[in-house]
Amino acid sequence: SFYRKPSTLPGPRGLPYFGNVWLYMIGRSSKDIIPFLKYFVNYYGNIFELQIFGMNYVFGSEAELVKPILTSHTNITKGRFEWSFFKPMFRDGVIISEGEKWRTRRKILEPSFHFKILKRSIESVARYAEEYVSNLLNSEGKPTEIEDMIYLLTLKIICETAMGVKLNTEDRQQNEYVKASKLCHDGAVYRFFKLWLYPDFIYRRSNAGKTFFRSVDIIHDFATQVIRNRKELFIAEKTGSNNQGSTKKDKNAFLDNLLELDDSNPGLFTESDIEEEVSTFMIAGHNPSAATLKFLHFALANHPDVQEKLYDEQMEIFGNDKRIPTGQDLQKMIYLEMVIKETLRLYPIVPFQSRLLEEDLQIDENTIIPAGHHFVVVSFSIHRSKKHWDNPEEFIPERFAPGNVINPFSFIPFSAGPRSCIGQKYAMMEMKTIMSTVVRQCWLEPVTTSITLDYGIILKSAEPIIVKAFPRNENQRINYKRNN
Numbered sequence: 001s002f003y004r005k006p007s008t009l010p011g012p013r014g015l016p017y018f019g020n021v022w023l024y025m026i027g028r029s030s031k032d033i034i035p036f037l038k039y040f041v042n043y044y045g046n047i048f049e050l051q052i053f054g055m056n057y058v059f060g061s062e063a064e065l066v067k068p069i070l071t072s073h074t075n076i077t078k079g080r081f082e083w084s085f086f087k088p089m090f091r092d093g094v095i096i097s098e099g100e101k102w103r104t105r106r107k108i109l110e111p112s113f114h115f116k117i118l119k120r121s122i123e124s125v126a127r128y129a130e131e132y133v134s135n136l137l138n139s140e141g142k143p144t145e146i147e148d149m150i151y152l153l154t155l156k157i158i159c160e161t162a163m164g165v166k167l168n169t170e171d172r173q174q175n176e177y178v179k180a181s182k183l184c185h186d187g188a189v190y191r192f193f194k195l196w197l198y199p200d201f202i203y204r205r206s207n208a209g210k211t212f213f214r215s216v217d218i219i220h221d222f223a224t225q226v227i228r229n230r231k232e233l234f235i236a237e238k239t240g241s242n243n244q245g246s247t248k249k250d251k252n253a254f255l256d257n258l259l260e261l262d263d264s265n266p267g268l269f270t271e272s273d274i275e276e277e278v279s280t281f282m283i284a285g286h287n288p289s290a291a292t293l294k295f296l297h298f299a300l301a302n303h304p305d306v307q308e309k310l311y312d313e314q315m316e317i318f319g320n321d322k323r324i325p326t327g328q329d330l331q332k333m334i335y336l337e338m339v340i341k342e343t344l345r346l347y348p349i350v351p352f353q354s355r356l357l358e359e360d361l362q363i364d365e366n367t368i369i370p371a372g373h374h375f376v377v378v379s380f381s382i383h384r385s386k387k388h389w390d391n392p393e394e395f396i397p398e399r400f401a402p403g404n405v406i407n408p409f410s411f412i413p414f415s416a417g418p419r420s421c422i423g424q425k426y427a428m429m430e431m432k433t434i435m436s437t438v439v440r441q442c443w444l445e446p447v448t449t450s451i452t453l454d455y456g457i458i459l460k461s462a463e464p465i466i467v468k469a470f471p472r473n474e475n476q477r478i479n480y481k482r483n484n
């Protein structure tokens with residue numbers, strides 16, 4: 001039944017069945033999502049409720065209020081309504097799947113992302129980072145939009161390190177993949193605001209739907225091709241006919257573990273099971289890192305003092321040695337880690353995340369949210385809450401200095417608990433390796449000096465991020481010191 005007792009939580013009251021959210025959606029777009037969330041949190045407080053069609057959505061934006069849901073081992077189901085918009089992209093991969101299926105998959109997939117295994121990927125990441133930096137410097141200080149270069153960079157990295165497949169640099173297909181993945185992300189959110197496109201049979205006939213599904217086909221075809229490439233090598237190796245010189249490093253690729261499972265337990269992990277996880281990890285493995293790296297470039301270009309400190313730290317670790325980082329080096333990059341965290345605090349690429357409650361959820365002494373309601377964790381607002389952060393709108397990496405006590409639920413860019421990001425350590429290793437390479441070789445100056453936030457499944461800037469990149473040398477340091 002769609003009927004629920006009127007809630008005692010604050011929030012606008014709506015019409016039966018239609019609720020109230022649609023009232024805010026008319027004539028709006030993805031750019032209105034973040035301002036709306038800010039408005040509701042300001043007006044109704046840390047916990048409020050909206051009705052979306054027949055469904056109740058409770059929004060929590062305080063660390064202690066979201067801890068019970070994030071730590072729950074039973075309430076692990078994602079909100080089905082909102083995820084239905086993204087489902088064609090991820091199918092039933094681990095980011096969406098539910099119940100026993102999710103539990104089994106998560107257990108199978110997790111070991112591929114242990115730090116020990118990740119350390120073997122640093123070299124590949126660094127090699128691609130060098131290639132990226134030399135492309136960036138080829139611009140010779142001219143204004144450069146970094147988006148395409150960054151997305152290609154993280155796509156190549158996930159394909160080589162997790163899938164064991166090296167992408168050819170000239171390949172038109174990678175650009176097509178990156179473009180298609182972006183169209184899917186934006187398309188899914190576009191549909192959310194167009195109520196008349198909700199019925200599938202209408203959406204499929206609309207231009208928006210046609211573009212969306214064409215892009216969905218491109219990303220799945222690409223994943224299938226990656227699997228086919230790797231499988232050939234895998235079989236060659238099994239039958240001893242491999243003469244392509246696959247190394248030990250390649251063997252722990254995520255995809256090999258899946259192929260191994262398929263091989264040793266026929267039927268347990270079918271081709272389509274592999275495809276949905278490979279597609280999921282290709283998208284989740286390249287898009288959030290790229291989005292965060294864009295924000296990092298923006299932050300660095302606009303904070304020369306931070307760039308200076310980062311450079312000092314890199315010099316302390318490497319001196320003028322041009323070698324690539326090791327796992328130990330990465331651990332020494334304390335200030336870089338603070339800068340990445342501060343970027344993720346201000347720009348959490350997953351600004352909110354939802355659950356559909358399978359059982360009642362007690363969030364404080366007075367409040368139980370009944371099963372069947374949705375609970376949305378608003379990481380964006382938690383990250384900018386005055387209760388937890390001084391000057392929350394300012395970019396101040398020093399707040400993450402070792403020794404500062406931070407409530408773990410006030411900083412949740414990777415979520416927390418059983419459904420948190422599988423790729424968290426991978427992403428930190430990747431971003432540190434890339435930014436270490438950037439900082440050691442480039443001096444960034446801003447062209448884009450302010451941004452408005454937009455939402456396309458992940459948080460992004462409405463404006464392109466444009467920077468000028470110059471080769472790093474001592475003169476910049478001297479000029480900078482002279483001017484400041």
Ligand code: HEM
Nearest residue numbers: 094095284285288289292350353413414415421422423427
């Ligand atoms: C800066 C980089 C990244 C950030 C900020 C990030 C953040 C997140 C967040 C917040 C979630 C939870 C989403 C939700 O509950 O709705 C998540 C889930 C996930 N992430 Fe990431 N992520 C990043 C990079 C990666 C990478 C590199 C990979 C893969 C190599 C990855 C794979 C996944 C997967 C598979 C899930 C679903 C886990 C599950 O439901 O059990 N992520 N990520």
